[in-house]
Amino acid sequence: MSDVVANGVQFHVQHLNPPAKSEGAAAERTAPPVVFLHGLGMDNMASFYYTVAGAVAKTGAECVLYDMRGHGSSERPRTGYTMEDSVADLTGILDALEIEGPVHLIGNSYGGTIALDFAAVSHGRAASLVLIEAHFNVDGWSEQIAAERERVAGVVAEMGEENLQAWIRRFGRKVVKMMDALTDLANHTSFYPDLTRNRPIPTEALRALTCPIRAVYGERSDVPDYERQLKDLLPHASLTVVEGVGHSVLMDATPQVREIVLEWLASSEVSRSGVRAAQSSEPDRG
Amino acid sequence: MTTDARISADAEVLDVVRRLITEVVGEEYLLDLEIGRETSFEDDLEMESIEFVKFGSRLTAHYGGGVDFAAFLADKDLDEIIEMRVGTVVDYVIAATS
Numbered sequence A: 001m002s003d004v005v006a007n008g009v010q011f012h013v014q015h016l017n018p019p020a021k022s023e024g025a026a027a028e029r030t031a032p033p034v035v036f037l038h039g040l041g042m043d044n045m046a047s048f049y050y051t052v053a054g055a056v057a058k059t060g061a062e063c064v065l066y067d068m069r070g071h072g073s074s075e076r077p078r079t080g081y082t083m084e085d086s087v088a089d090l091t092g093i094l095d096a097l098e099i100e101g102p103v104h105l106i107g108n109s110y111g112g113t114i115a116l117d118f119a120a121v122s123h124g125r126a127a128s129l130v131l132i133e134a135h136f137n138v139d140g141w142s143e144q145i146a147a148e149r150e151r152v153a154g155v156v157a158e159m160g161e162e163n164l165q166a167w168i169r170r171f172g173r174k175v176v177k178m179m180d181a182l183t184d185l186a187n188h189t190s191f192y193p194d195l196t197r198n199r200p201i202p203t204e205a206l207r208a209l210t211c212p213i214r215a216v217y218g219e220r221s222d223v224p225d226y227e228r229q230l231k232d233l234l235p236h237a238s239l240t241v242v243e244g245v246g247h248s249v250l251m252d253a254t255p256q257v258r259e260i261v262l263e264w265l266a267s268s269e270v271s272r273s274g275v276r277a278a279q280s281s282e283p284d285r286g
Numbered sequence B: 001m002t003t004d005a006r007i008s009a010d011a012e013v014l015d016v017v018r019r020l021i022t023e024v025v026g027e028e029y030l031l032d033l034e035i036g037r038e039t040s041f042e043d044d045l046e047m048e049s050i051e052f053v054k055f056g057s058r059l060t061a062h063y064g065g066g067v068d069f070a071a072f073l074a075d076k077d078l079d080e081i082i083e084m085r086v087g088t089v090v091d092y093v094i095a096a097t098s
Helices: A046-058 A083-096 A110-121 A141-159 A161-168 A173-188 A191-196 A203-207 A226-233 A254-266 A268-281 B003-025 B049-063 B069-074 B078-082 B086-097
Strands: A003-006 A009-016 A034-037 A063-066 A103-108 A126-132 A213-218 A238-242
Touching: A003 A083, A009 A046, A009 A083, A009 B049, A034 A046, A034 A083, A034 A110, A046 A063, A046 A103, A046 A254, A046 B049, A046 B069, A046 B078, A063 A083, A083 A110, A103 A110, A110 A126, A110 A203, A126 A254, A126 A268, A141 A161, A141 A191, A161 A173, A173 A191, A203 A226, A213 A226, A213 A254, A238 A254, A254 A268, B003 B049, B003 B086, B049 B069, B049 B086
Parallel strands: A034 A063, A034 A103, A103 A126, A126 A213, A213 A238
Antiparallel strands: A003 A009, A009 A063
16 A cells, blocks of 8 residues: 555555454554654655665564655645644554554654654553654754754755755756655745744643653754653663764765664564554454 | 566566556656666666555566565665666566566
């Protein structure tokens, strides 16, 4: 399956090792699926598909990758880019794939932010989290996005929109296509306004998370204050800092990140948590 | 496999690969390009990473689960994926389906 409609938006989805199911019957799962959430802007599911997801799928695990709305090969609607929308999109895609029980979430950058928010509001649907260079949707985060928007706008203004377009068009089809998509997303949708008015997740909701959490950051991470945030909000999370890399740890230290994710999913703490989450989420679903 | 059978399997898979690339990238872009074993996905076809993912899932859909594109890529590092040529995929499909 590669296209799923959720929340009225068409999503490009790759569903690896989907469970067998007989006509009319619900699929039977022996373990929670692993869901990969990519970052914002230039990113799409390919960054996980090429690095970690294939190795996880090779262990036989059911994997779900999708391009977020406005990204990759998913539809780019004019609105719907708040965190609430992103969490609703994730929920909608899981529903469309008939995944009702808990899932392991692996999120990179903003994908990690979505994973945290989803875990905080979904009442037990997160079996475990791997947060790679995740930002925290707490006070101050919207201001960071607004500042980044200002910085990019400043660069574009300095260069002049026409010069920028001429410069982009000197490159091949791939860069032109990517930049056109990004320009449309940034300038002609509610992407930035929506992100900059994100409602912070209550810090108590993050502190109340009990599922196992693994955090991976680059030594030169540009996520402000992540160590303090982890200690304060997710004290039970275990942290690995990868030497010699920055925010793009997934691409720049792929073998290490892949190893961490594989070990994590195979660990008894995480597989036990999957079983526990499945049991506790059953009564909710009648 | 005899040499003749091998050549015919090669041509057949190459045809399918050509058709799936055209579906993903779009005919208008490929007008002046003859896709062969030596064609590079990155340099010649300028395929976006996400287009390569879609191409792979179409390949799996066409040949069935034996051609597992995600598993095929899982054994490769990023540089190998970026430098990949059409012939590598053709060889993989032939190996996976024979």
